[in-house]
Amino acid sequence: MLYSKLFGKTVKNAPSDATLTSHKLLYQAGFIRESTAGRYFILPLGQLVQSKIMGIVRYEMNKAGAQEMLSPVLHPLVLWEETNRTKTTGFELMKIRDRREIWFALGGTAEEMFVDVVRKFRPSYKDLPFNIYQFAMKFRDELRARGGLLRVREFIMKDAYSFDVDEENFKKEYKNMWNTYSQIFKKMGLNTIVVESDNGYIGGEYCHEFVVESDIGETSFLTDREKYNAHVDVALFERDDINSTEEEKPFKIVEQPEWVKTMDDNIKHYQLPKSRFLKNVVYKNRITKEIIIAVIRGDLDVNKTKLEHAVNAVGQLEDATEQDLTKIGTKRGHVHSWGHKGARYIGDLSLKTVKNFIGGQKEKSTDTINVNYGRDFTCEKLADIALAKETYLLETGKKLVEKKGIEVGNIFQLGYHYSKKMKDATFIDKNGKEKPFYMGCYGIGIGRTLAAIVEKFHDEQGIIWPESVAPYKYHLIGLDLKDQSIKSKVHQVYKELLAKGREVLFDDREDITAGNKFADADLIGIPYRLVVSKRTGDKIELKKRTEKSTRLVSLDELAS
RNA sequence: CGGGACGUAGUUCAUCGGUAGAACGCUCGGUUCGGGACCGAGAGGUAGUGGGUUCAAUUCCCACCGUCCCGACCA
Numbered sequence: 001m002l003y004s005k006l007f008g009k010t011v012k013n014a015p016s017d018a019t020l021t022s023h024k025l026l027y028q029a030g031f032i033r034e035s036t037a038g039r040y041f042i043l044p045l046g047q048l049v050q051s052k053i054m055g056i057v058r059y060e061m062n063k064a065g066a067q068e069m070l071s072p073v074l075h076p077l078v079l080w081e082e083t084n085r086t087k088t089t090g091f092e093l094m095k096i097r098d099r100r101e102i103w104f105a106l107g108g109t110a111e112e113m114f115v116d117v118v119r120k121f122r123p124s125y126k127d128l129p130f131n132i133y134q135f136a137m138k139f140r141d142e143l144r145a146r147g148g149l150l151r152v153r154e155f156i157m158k159d160a161y162s163f164d165v166d167e168e169n170f171k172k173e174y175k176n177m178w179n180t181y182s183q184i185f186k187k188m189g190l191n192t193i194v195v196e197s198d199n200g201y202i203g204g205e206y207c208h209e210f211v212v213e214s215d216i217g218e219t220s221f222l223t224d225r226e227k228y229n230a231h232v233d234v235a236l237f238e239r240d241d242i243n244s245t246e247e248e249k250p251f252k253i254v255e256q257p258e259w260v261k262t263m264d265d266n267i268k269h270y271q272l273p274k275s276r277f278l279k280n281v282v283y284k285n286r287i288t289k290e291i292i293i294a295v296i297r298g299d300l301d302v303n304k305t306k307l308e309h310a311v312n313a314v315g316q317l318e319d320a321t322e323q324d325l326t327k328i329g330t331k332r333g334h335v336h337s338w339g340h341k342g343a344r345y346i347g348d349l350s351l352k353t354v355k356n357f358i359g360g361q362k363e364k365s366t367d368t369i370n371v372n373y374g375r376d377f378t379c380e381k382l383a384d385i386a387l388a389k390e391t392y393l394l395e396t397g398k399k400l401v402e403k404k405g406i407e408v409g410n411i412f413q414l415g416y417h418y419s420k421k422m423k424d425a426t427f428i429d430k431n432g433k434e435k436p437f438y439m440g441c442y443g444i445g446i447g448r449t450l451a452a453i454v455e456k457f458h459d460e461q462g463i464i465w466p467e468s469v470a471p472y473k474y475h476l477i478g479l480d481l482k483d484q485s486i487k488s489k490v491h492q493v494y495k496e497l498l499a500k501g502r503e504v505l506f507d508d509r510e511d512i513t514a515g516n517k518f519a520d521a522d523l524i525g526i527p528y529r530l531v532v533s534k535r536t537g538d539k540i541e542l543k544k545r546t547e548k549s550t551r552l553v554s555l556d557e558l559a560s
Numbered sequence: 561c562g563g564g565a566c567g568u569a570g571u572u573c574a575u576c577g578g579u580a581g582a583a584c585g586c587u588c589g590g591u592u593c594g595g596g597a598c599c600g601a602g603a604g605g606u607a608g609u610g611g612g613u614u615c616a617a618u619u620c621c622c623a624c625c626g627u628c629c630c631g632a633c634c635a
Contacts, residue, residue: 012584012596013571017628037627085635109635143561143633151634159635200635218634319632412635443635479594515595522595533594541594 001044001472003507003520006030008043010520020216022454023148025463029523038145038153042447045524048471049453050156050446054135056187056468057158057444064180066131066160071113073137074104079112083421094139106139111418111441114161115425118437124428125165128437129173133160135446147216149451150406160442161414165429170413170438174206177411177442181210184444185408188453189466193405195221197231198305199412200314206413206440211405212452219407222388224398232402233305235388238395239350242275242297246355249370256367261333263298270358274299278359278371280335282320282343285313291320291328291343293335294385297350298359303387310346310383336361338377347379348386406452407445414439463525464545472505474558475526477517479533481510490532493540493555500559521545530558 008030018024026032031046042050058068077095080086086093086105094106107113114132121127138157145153160177164170178194185192192210199207209231211219222228222235230236260269266277277298284291292311294302308314325331328340337360338345351357357371371377390402419425419436426434450469457464467473474497478490487510494506505526507517514533521529522545531541531550539552 009585011571015628016566016572019629034627111635138635140634144629144631146629410635441635477594482593513593513595513597515593515597517596518594519596531594535594 001505003505004509006044006505008033008045010523018148020147020150020451020455021458022150022451025454025458025523026148026451029463029525032149038142038151040149040152040154040447045471046450049450049465049469052469052471053188053446053449054156054158057184057446058135060180060184060187061133061158061160064131064176066133068134069132070134071107071110071117071136073107073139075107075110075113077103077105079116079422080105082423083112083418085112094141107136108138108140109441109443110134110136110159111161111414111439112422115418115422115437115439118163119422119424119426122424122426122428123163125430128427129162129164129169131160131162131173131177131442133158133442146218147451149447150216151218152447155448156446158444158446162440162442163427164438164440165427165435166438167415170415170440171206174411174413174440177440178208181409181411181442181444185210185212185449188449188469190408190449190452190456192408193221193223193229193403195219195223195229195231195405196234197221197410198233198309206411208411209407210409210411211407212456213403213405214452214455215404216455217404217406219405220402221405222390222392222400222402224394224396224400226398228394228396228398228400230388232388233303235400236384236395237386237388237392237400238397239297239300239353239386240393242354244353244355248372248375249356251371251376252369253361253366254369256362256365258365260367266298266358272358276354276356276358278337278357280337280360282325282335283307283317284320284324285311285316286318287316288313291324291340292317293337293340293343293345294348295337295345295351295379296348296386297354300348300350301387301389302348302385306383306387307346307385310381310385311344334362337371345379346385347373347382349382349384350386351379351382406448406455408449408452409442409444411442412440414441458525461519462523465525465527467527470525470527472503472526474502474504474528474530475521475524476504476506476530476532477514477521478506478508479514479517479531481508483534486532486534493530493532496555496559502559 010030011028014024014027018027031043033041035041095103096106097103135156135158138155140153142151142153145151162173164173190212192212195209195211197207197209220232222230260266275297279296279298281294281302294307296302304317308317328343330340351373355372358369359367360371361368390400392400394400415438416436419439426436429435454463457466476494481487494504497504525545527545529543539554541550542553543550
């Protein structure tokens, strides 16, 4: 490619809106331009990288036995109605209607579509298992796009769907995809951490995110730096014992000055640590309108995801409003740990680690002390509904550390979730009986992966592409091009490299200074820089993007 | 959707009641030519949109639209 003809040039300034390095560099180096918030043009250089990434994904997926295909972008809305996801999806479904007034969903994920195509064949157990996948544009009506390519509203995703006869066979495919993903990201130079995470409606053990550790990432996970890596939503930890052997004292209602309102006031007033107080957090189920009060030890925070699982309302809880509190006869700061009619009480396991809690029935000028779980109040159930935090201990006694990362891929157990909801999503087993498929799905965000690579591989000068995903292998620079013999020589080098099938970006601009060309080369970040000038004689100067030193090589050496 | 910031040339920013200016980039000419050179000339803006206040609005006020950041949300 001749740089002079390349669409998408480098620029000196990034837009002031860009806060992330990957966003700035991809903009400045001419890989992307924004259309509207969260929707990007991927320019020629950017698309070359995306192609390389997709090439690696495709190669490894095929090697693992998966088969590439393509589904329509517009999904018949009736399919989403079949699984009730027109209502329950976490993301706002984008809909569109054709001239016949038929409604479609713009695909944000494609489980229904893949089940639909599979059921058109009504396979037998002999046809199973299989894993089919696609690279397709995904549409998400994100509430907030963010950080260049990091969180967008349209992006290319590789999404794969596996169909097995049962869980046991599914597990093998799950492991297969796990290994495949590790290999894919390794090939791109990305070190991924496999993080246990929440898969929403199913729960269970099969859901993992592949995360590139990075402070600018949106995924928070806890790790013991050895074996245990878990998303904050699911991370388990040992609740430390506060005083569970202490003797239970008599329950008492005590006077309390009116200035005592917040947890901090409590600490000041009673001169006791946070862990000795009861804390109540109120949620509302946005579907059923049910009020849920989570009761927890004062030093811990409620983990909404865990709570949703505890009350079997995945994706349905939201913070209660003042009006909700009024409805159950209370107000902010005065929620009781028991007794509010019309509310369900769920307690955290930590309630058992403290004797003689303070609080729980705060009124205007009184509160309760020496409150004990079991004796003075009980909840509908005690469950793990607390948010794990850094420095908490695992059951193994290891310390947890909180890290952030970019989720570049995930693997997911679907089980029977879709196959049982969708009509005829079955295969015929050995005994001639219909059985639902046991499914899994596996995604990789291509654009986000690209951004993660830039976040990891760059320096002050610009991007440093790993060779496997670089838009070109060589960045050829011609200097002293007014000299006809040098000009013809560098064009000759370019032609011969192309003839040998090498990927070359050739900076053939004649009126640009050397410094400019070098700066552009560093910014674009192609792995090998070649220079032909009056200094290089018969040879070509070679410099790796990652190194400072240069050396002279012959054309044969390069092309061989 | 809540909180905050903002919208002026392709980009970064100035001007802040009196009809818009710089740098970079771009075009042309010349001098340079191995780390973002220099000189000269030039093109490029209905100041997001609409309304209001005013003799006069890019500037003040309101609404809408759009953008970014934090939060909520995120198969």
